[in-house]
Amino acid sequence: MPFRIAVIPGDGIGPEVIAQGIRVLQVVTAATGTDLDFVSYDLGADRYLRTGEILPDSVFRELERVDGIYLGAVGDPRVQNPQYAAGLLLRLRFELDLWVNLRPSRLLAPGLTPLRDATSIDLVVVRENTEGAYVGIGGQFKRGTPDEIAIQEDVNTRKGVERIVRYAFGLAQQRKMAGHQGRVTMVDKSNALYHAHDLWQRVFALERQAASDLEAEHLFVDAAAMQLVKDPGRFDVVVTSNMFGDILSDLASELVGGLGQAPSANINPDNRRGLFEPVHGSAPKHAGKGIANPVGAILAGAMMLRHLGDVAGALQIEAAVMSAARDRRTTRDLGGTLTTTAAAEAVLERLERVESSRAS
Numbered sequence: 001m002p003f004r005i006a007v008i009p010g011d012g013i014g015p016e017v018i019a020q021g022i023r024v025l026q027v028v029t030a031a032t033g034t035d036l037d038f039v040s041y042d043l044g045a046d047r048y049l050r051t052g053e054i055l056p057d058s059v060f061r062e063l064e065r066v067d068g069i070y071l072g073a074v075g076d077p078r079v080q081n082p083q084y085a086a087g088l089l090l091r092l093r094f095e096l097d098l099w100v101n102l103r104p105s106r107l108l109a110p111g112l113t114p115l116r117d118a119t120s121i122d123l124v125v126v127r128e129n130t131e132g133a134y135v136g137i138g139g140q141f142k143r144g145t146p147d148e149i150a151i152q153e154d155v156n157t158r159k160g161v162e163r164i165v166r167y168a169f170g171l172a173q174q175r176k177m178a179g180h181q182g183r184v185t186m187v188d189k190s191n192a193l194y195h196a197h198d199l200w201q202r203v204f205a206l207e208r209q210a211a212s213d214l215e216a217e218h219l220f221v222d223a224a225a226m227q228l229v230k231d232p233g234r235f236d237v238v239v240t241s242n243m244f245g246d247i248l249s250d251l252a253s254e255l256v257g258g259l260g261q262a263p264s265a266n267i268n269p270d271n272r273r274g275l276f277e278p279v280h281g282s283a284p285k286h287a288g289k290g291i292a293n294p295v296g297a298i299l300a301g302a303m304m305l306r307h308l309g310d311v312a313g314a315l316q317i318e319a320a321v322m323s324a325a326r327d328r329r330t331t332r333d334l335g336g337t338l339t340t341t342a343a344a345e346a347v348l349e350r351l352e353r354v355e356s357s358r359a360s
Contacts, residue, residue: 002035003067003308011045012282013340014072016290017297020344021070024317025301027351032313034305039066043088045076054087064096068304069275072297073282086136094130096273098266099160100167101127101242102303103249103279105256108295108325112257112334115232121256122180123235126171127245128164129266131155134242156196156241161203167269168239169211176214180236183215184208187224187240187248200241221248228252253279260293260333261325263300267307276304290339293331295321298347320350 007022009015022038029036041059048054063069069092074085092098107113107121137153168184176182186204190197201218208216219227221244227234228248232255240248253262262279278296286292302317329346330336338346 002037004037004039004065005304006063006066006069007038007040008043008069008071009040010043010072010074010282011076012073012284012287013280013292014044014074014282016287016292016340017278017294018070018072020294020340021297021301023344024298024347024351025305027348028305028313028316029310031351032310032316034308034310034313038070044074045079045084048079048081048084054084055091060091060095063092064273067272068308070301070304071275071277073278073280075282075284077284090134090136092275093266094135096275097130097268097271098273098275099128099130099163100265100267100269101125101129101245101249102265102267103127103245103252104263104299104303105249105252107256108261108322108334109257109328112325113255115229115255118232118255121232121252123232123252124171124175124237125245125249125252126164126168126237126239127249128160128240128242129245130242131157131160132242154193154196154241154243156199158199158203161199162207165200165203165207165239168237169207169214169216172214172237173211175236181215183217183234183236184211185224185235185238186216186218187221187238187244188218189221189244191220197241224248225251228255250279257325258333259296260331261295261299261321263296263298263303265300265303265307272307274304274307276300276307290341291331292340293333294340294344295325295330295334295347298344316351317347320347323350 009018074089103125105123110119133152133154135155138151141149172182172184188197188200190201253259259280264279265276267274278300280296302314306314324346328336331338331343
């Protein structure tokens with residue numbers, strides 16, 4: 001049975017980079033034997049402007065049954081409805097209960113980091129993905145007056161915190177077996193957010209005891225941000241709340257070359273659902289110019305393959321991307337001169353070399 005992959009090209013540069021990601025996936029899976037059945041869905045700003053629909057329930061029910069979702073980007077300046085992006089991306093995250101957001105940040109080539117002395121950065125931010133300040137609970141009172149009050153609730157449940165912290169320790173165990181540090185850094189702001197992040201502290205202490213063979217530390221979010229810039233090599237697995245994970249993972253991506261090469265996975269380890277996307281957003285001002293970096297989408301495809309069990313295929317893609325980056329066969333944001341299509345072809349050339357060497 002093939003894996004059924006829902007493709008949502010999305011807005012702006014989304015369709016351009018997703019098209020290149022699919023090209024890479026098709027070449028790799030033809031060699032590894034993983035059967036992917038891509039089904040494209042008309043979801044995005046064009047549909048919304050044409051019909052007023054963001055994510056119809058009938059389409060959502062189909063997406064509940066697929067093996068993976070490959071998403072380009074969401075966001076279009078023509079759409080003024082502030083609920084548009086939330087109605088698509090956040091609905092998928094929340095209602096599919098994709099409670100883990102994985103954001104790996106790996107330095108593909110030494111010259112890509114803005115840091116003077118960094119030669120190796122390889123960390124993963126494990127972000128709680130369905131709670132925190134992004135659940136949308138709150139309100140406004142006396143809006144537009146001098147006495148206006150705006151309240152946004154930060155929701156943290158015992159179940160939510162336990163499962164994300166436990167997942168982070170499990171991931172650190174896997175990474176340690178693969179030669180990484182195996183260190184977990186839990187990030188919060190419990191010195192100010194006493195009630196919500198005291199829960200994170202207590203859960204972290206229990207999980208730390210249960211995984212005594214792993215290194216574990218706690219940092220306040222401001223200290224974590226400083227240390228990421230000062231010494232990113234100290235980090236391996238960073239686990240934190242929804243908002244802090246959003247911020248720190250973007251910072252980590254910039255330290256390894258920018259959002260253009262940053263992938264992400266939104267997964268539910270219990271039911272194996274997953275949504276995979278580049279982080280860079282729709283970047284509408286770059287759409288249609290052939291300059292968008294496809295690497296984030298290509299690496300998101302590699303994360304999807306790993307999630308589906310094709311580890312060999314994922315490793316091949318990652319190695320090809322790294323080789324192209326070191327040779328500066330990239331788009332301008334990574335120091336090269338290539339177009340979107342040519343940058344993907346540079347990755348494909350390196351994949352074909354691997355297959356040729358194996359055949360010989």
